[in-house]
Amino acid sequence: MYRYDNYDQRLLDERVAQFRNQMDRHLAGELSEDEFRPLRLQNGLYIQRHAPMYRISVPYGHLASRQLRKLAYLARTYDRGYAHFTTRTNVQFNWPKLEDVPDMLAELASVQMHSNQTSGNDIRNITADPYAGVAGDEIVDTRPWAEILRQWATYNPEFAYLPRKFKIALNGALEDRVVVQVYDIGLDFTKNEAGEIGFRVLVGGGLGRTPILGVEIASFIPWQHLITYCESILRVYNRHGRRDNIWKARIKILVKALGADEFRRQVEEEWALVKDGPNTLTAEEVERIATHFDDPDYADLPERDATFEAQRDSSKPFAAWVRRNVREHKRPGYASVVLSLKRTGVPPGDITADQMDTVADLADRYSFGEARMTHEQNVVLADVRKSDLYAVWQIAREAKLATPNIGLLTDIIACPGGDFCSLANARSIPIAEGIQRRFDDLDYLYDIGEIEINISGCMNACGHHHVGHIGVLGVDKNGEEWYQVTIGGMQGNETALGKVIGRAFAAAEMPDVVSELIATYLDNRFADERFIDTVQRIGLEPFKARVYGDQHIERKVANA
Amino acid sequence: MPKVIHKGQVVADNWQVFRLPEGADAATAAIPTGQVIVPFPVWQVRREELLASADAVGVWLAGSDDPAALADDLHALALVAVDFPKFTDGRGYSIAVALRTRFGYTGPLRAIGQVLRDQFNYLSRSGFDTLAPAEGRYTDAQLEAAVASLADFTDPYQASVIHPQPLFRRHSRAAA
Known part of the structure; x- marks a missing residue:
């Protein structure tokens, strides 16, 4: 994995000093809460329901053992002995003290970790394939390119106060495991006929309140232009993205308003000015970074053991x-x-x-x-x-880390929800637990097969509910927690957004609802098709009829 | 006399920012005498009058103004400013970059409006050589202390207006 040189380390150490000074001035009353807020957010520090929440960046999801041990140390020393791993491959601590955070950041910096830009209206942690470098279907190892973008994004002076947060993901395999279509910029790395590396560019994807899949604005940009092309997109967005309404401020709204063709034209106009300029990547720099991701020292082993x-x-x-x-x-x-x-x-x-x-x-x-x-x-x-x-x-x-449920119903994606998050409308964790308890029988789980249930406690969609085969969204109705259910969402190459099946449910109903959805699937399953395949083949109606028609689910119509 | 940070030094400053009063007409509003920075709409309709006056004249751009529209006039201005209605409104950074790189403006470039110490570093790297916090926002001592923020990052990753080359071209970075 990437190891810092003196330049990387000095920049991070300078960041620690900068944030410590800002925290000191805030605690001394020199820096008001309004003035401090974007600064603490750019350092991953939220003020949450019970306590501050501190979000640590794990660039493209890679952790060295010494970094894991440091996280364990932080959990014991500054938190309550545990951490939360998020859907954005960040790590969250839910119980730190505000004034301890500069010390936590300094501890992280000692193992080349940080909380840079894990919140705020800036370029967030770059996402790449967790199986980069080891997957058999890989065309391009995206980790060096993710690291190049990480460096460009880190403390970038021009793009720290964007209209809204900005997320970039990279895929380089036949199977898209990062869901590039739901990012502000999704880059699909590939090789052309001459074997040269380049990337396809999708923009304007995103979940949240207005879920939209990204649109292609370039089919193949040679690798040298990775920074200049992304910079051109950001420049158009920074100038013209909406700032009058937080719910309309993501780049997807701008792309939709301009249309893909006009957005592309504006990007190309900016790009013409910087293409082949100083930010053009050199083979030497790419090689320097790629060397960090060389294969480890594999032994020559027989295929079977x-x-x-x-x-x-x-x-x-x-x-x-x-x-x-x-x-x-x-x-x-x-x-x-x-x-x-x-x-x-x-x-x-x-x-x-x-x-x-x-x-x-x-x-x-x-x-x-x-x-x-x-x-x-x-x-x-x-x-x-x-x-x-x-x-x-x-x-x-x-260590209780071997539950054999990867890809099965109980392998639920869930945000922290209303138990911790002050944005949430409803709790996520008890919903996940209720469903997991209902489906505790392993043989039954295996019979049901591969299915993805994603739960978000609000429309910000940290639990990626739109792309869950079954998606659950917490909504607030007159101060009560309700849950809206979608089915048919999907991640990967065939990314699709789920469709709402009908009125929302109370928390206590959710295990029954999932049971009915599963029963409908099992009744209609053809051969070994998965839940999602059945949904796509037979449509929503049989599922709706079963869930809403069945008398044993008590009808509680909100706002009735 | 108000103070600003210019090229890393706290200096006294005579420039006044003229903001068009609510409902005022750019064509007829009374412009203060002395060194004045007028809003772009005023410049557009009163260019000749302003150039003919004995006082030096500057123009400030709002976040929604297109810097390209000022490109042909840059040589005639003593100063250009960009307004930050809120410090979290980052359009001004890209406007500054455009003025410096796309339109080749090399004269004084000033950040006005809600200009705060904790943005000084990024503002200066984006091409602002003058940082003008609102009068009274900082004491003289705080402003002197704030100069240190300009050096928060010794050797940043990015190419920018004050670092024309990115880190990987500025230095030979050893391989792993």
Whole structure:
């Protein structure tokens, strides 16, 4: 992974000093709350329901073992012994003290971590494929390009006060695992016929209040122009994005208002002025950064490992875990392991300090000292030998990180919701738990198969509910929590937004609602099609009829 | 006398910012005498009159003004300013970059309006050489202390108006 040189480290150290000075002036009353707010947000510090919330950046989801241990230390020292892994591959602490945050930032800086631009109307953490570098279907490893963009975005003077937040994601594989279509800028890296690297540009995607899929404004831009092209998009947005209404301020609204053709024209006009200028990337710089992402020192191993196969054949629980939580690797004899943060009874994405230490130990012993976060809020050990899988499983199981449910119904994506977040209309965590408890039987889970349930506590959509096969959105009606349900959403190459099935439900109804949706699927399932395939084939009606027609769901019509 | 930061020094300043009163007509409003920075709409309709006056004249752009519309006049102005109605309104940064890079303006470029210490670094990197906080916002001592903010980042990643090359072209960065 990328390791800082003296320039990177000095910049981060200077940021720590800058923020410490700002915090001091704020606490001394020299910097009003209004003046301090954007500064603390650009350093990841929110004021939340119970306490400040501190959001730490994990660029493109990569964590070294020493960084995990530092997070564990922060959780024990400044928080309540746990952290929350988010859908944006950030880490959140829910209980720090305001005045401690500069010290926490300094601790992070000592392991090349930070909370830069994890909030505020600026360029946020760059997202890339959690399986970059190890996936068999990869065309371009996007990590060097993500790091190049990270550096360009960090403390960028021109784009720190945009109309609204700005998120960039990169894909470089056949299967899109980052959902590039729902980002402000989505870059699809590929190679042309001559084998040269370049990228397709999507703009104006996003979830939130106005979910829209991004539109293509360029089909292939050569790699040298990565910064100048993105800079041109940002410049058009910074000048012309709406600032009069926070709900209309994202770039998607500008793109929609101008139309893709006019937006492209304006970007190209800006680009003509900076193309081939100083921000044009050099082969030397790309090579310098790419070197950090060279393959680790893989051993030459046979594709099959007899001991592993024997262990799998003799242990049903191990076999179940291998089936759900172990993925193919590009190298023979290696696999990627997904550690589940979706154990029933634990809020999705929460991880204790001890678990973080365990992941760090596992990474050191079995996966070249690195782990990765996924936007599904799980943790990946990317480079595990097949012969080590049984040992990894035993340790992970002991640490309660081996729930064999990846991709299954209980692998729920959920934001922190109303239990913590002051933006939320409704709680998310109890909804997830209610559903997980209803579907606690593993055999039944396996029979249901792959399905994604995404829960957001408000329309800001941190839980990505629009692209869940089943999406749940918390809404407020006269001060009560209600939940609107969508089905048919999808992430990946066929990204689609779910459709609302009807009136909203009370929290207590939600497990029944999901049960009815699943029952409808099982009744209509053809061969081994997934829930989402059935929805696409038969449409919403049979699901609606079952959910709303069935007498055993008590009808509670809000605002009736 | 009000003070501003100009090229890293706290200096006394005579420039007045003229803001068109509510309902006033740009063509007829009374413009104060002395060194004055007029709003772009006033400049548009009274260019000849202003150029003929004995006093130096500057023009300020609002976030919604197009800097391209001022491009042909830049050589005739003693000063250009960009207004920040709120410090969180970042349009002025891109306007400054456009004035400096696209239109080649090399004269004094001043940030006016809600101009605060914690934006000084980014403002100066975007091309502002003069930072004019609202009168009374900072004491002289606070303004002197605020000069340090200009140096918050020694060697930033980005190319910008005051760093024409990005870090990767300014220095040879060793490989891993």
